[in-house]
Amino acid sequence: MHLRCVRCDRRYPFDPLLWRCDCGGPLEIEGLSPFDPASLDGSTATIWRYRAALPVPPEVAPVTLGEGQTPLIPDRWDGRPLYFKAEHLNPTGSFKDRGASLLTTVLKEAGVERVVEDSSGNAGAALAAYAGRAGLRATVYVPAHASPVKRRQIAAYGAEVVPIPGPRSAATEAALAAVAAGAAYASHVYAPVYVQGMKTLAFELWEQLGRRAPSDLLLPAGHGTLLLGVYKGFAELRSQGFIGRLPRLYGVQATACAPLVRAWEQGRPVAAVAEGETVAEGVRISNPPWGDRVLAAVRESDGALLALDDRATLAAQETLARRGLYIEPTSALAVAALDALRDRLGERPVVVLTGSGFKTPPPAPDDWQRQAADFAARHGLRHGPAVHALDLVSEVGEVAKELLLATGYGTRPYRPRPALAGELGDALYSLLLLAESCDVRAGDALVAALDKYRARLAARSAAGSSKE
Template identity: 45%
Template structure:
């Protein structure tokens, strides 16, 4: 069963509608909030939490061992911080958690063909999981997308369709193609955030079944924020934790519709004109579930914050110097750690967890050029 987040209409999952007739996004919810006793100790990675995932049959599970990533403690300005190394998932980003969940569910529902629009981590992850599932995958990308970004997608055997015009034109082309196929957009998909939420279950388990006090998350569409919120809400509902961690959603100043709405007290983000940012993975002008992301952050007592290009780059350099080689998008957490520590918003003795979303190995060309010409 899926429920529309806007008009509350309920539809059968087998209908394969990717959004409600009212234009709202569909949501799926776990039949039972996760309890410690439900963890499958005989499973590895994210499938330890299968009782909280939408996939019911083991035979339709499409997995490459995603999840189960290390939680590493390191010092940041002399303060201990827990880094969750989700860039170690199979295709190099946390998106594999969501895609494993989505593609498994689609296989279960008998879907044979999907379309998606993403030239980034989501596209390469979807291509890889569809390859294993035997689902035909067509990915729409803007015709200006670099070869470096497309090669991982094409290597998995996905069909790449280059669309002239803007990023929004690419989305329209994918939506049009979805009339005759299934639109597996991770931004609209109701199952994707449930796969993503497993990173937060892992943090809780790795911290000895305790929630951290604060979690720092890069945010474009905000799927990490939604996943984190889903996980800790479940653990709170089942009585496993006594309070929710503060969630900090991090955006680039050059593209910060969530931060702007948060600061102005708006219920949902307003469309903005985005400027180019080195944090391209979170460069989203109109987040599909923006209102839900804002609700999750506000409920947690955290904040949405935005950082300059220079601060993000300095975050990259500092993370790399402690061995954490991430893509520039993920480096925004470094900027936020410096800022939150300097302002005393992260207190002495607090347990702070930081999500590292994507591997620097995916962005070699870009990182080389940033060292040559750092942002002013």
């Protein structure tokens, strides 16, 4: 068993702490025993059933919470049969437990005591739980915009949570600074062991489908490490002659942040894109380091990469909840892709439900924006006072709701997202349009409001300087 650089092909002896080549390229594990049904460990209903194909010697005790062996639920979509793989039922509520169980086992065995990770939530929660189980100290750097529920979950497992303002990549930089200072990087993106844990999903599906591969596999793709992991698993099954061909792999991204899809459509290498806002926060990755490998795996499988917007995602989340499947928006992305792929799917498609709805619930029934949009659509409203009023209600409602929730109804301090000022501006603009459509001279109103606000600022700074 050794490590090989994906970029420059350099080889290293296996080292559990090595996560990147000297050239900066990501590393892969090679030289493992391939999957063999004869070596399954029937004594456990976890990913450790497949331990003979994992990079852990047989005498090592796994750090486990019962991850893997999740239900494969038959269902129908648009009249056609399919399966949902219920990865949201893993111990910490996401598929990341497969990688975290394996990685913490390897790091603990290597004598590591302190681990760091950067994550928008699911990977951080998984690492925190397994590190706690293993008795390792964990620090998780999370983007300040990550779901508060996920942040609380990470902290509950005993990990130190460090919110990092700015884009998702800022959290990675913070983690790398800690790694440079001596911590072990337990990265769900870079650690070569992690993706090996994802392979077990392929083996499980093969067993659950009666020793057959799915015809198609739909999953959300941010970094694309889940996609790469299942690709590796099915490639092993194919190399051993257990399946004839790979399932078609469909990686689904959010329109607001879709570097893989852009490269796929343009036929170019993956390059960074702007990190737009999306409800699918788990795949909000602007520059995935494994991108080109993901594209190659999708191409080899005869699949595709596609992007969907938040509206389709939230609608899919609601549809699944009505069927008893409570998943987060990032997972719903892959479900939403079913409509787009309708005519391409084979006889046995599987959609991976990656994360639990407990972490990022569907919008509350008082979601102003959605209600206003629905109301306008129902009544055929286009322009004029009614629409401006609805816009105003929805925009002010959203801003107010965010402030109230983020501050615990005014009991906690809060550093607003930079975008919030813009959203407040949208609300003011809607107010002016409304005023205008009611024949109020909006310009006069705005000048009056600004005068008042300026006077307030002046009074506040006068009060501040008199204290000094």
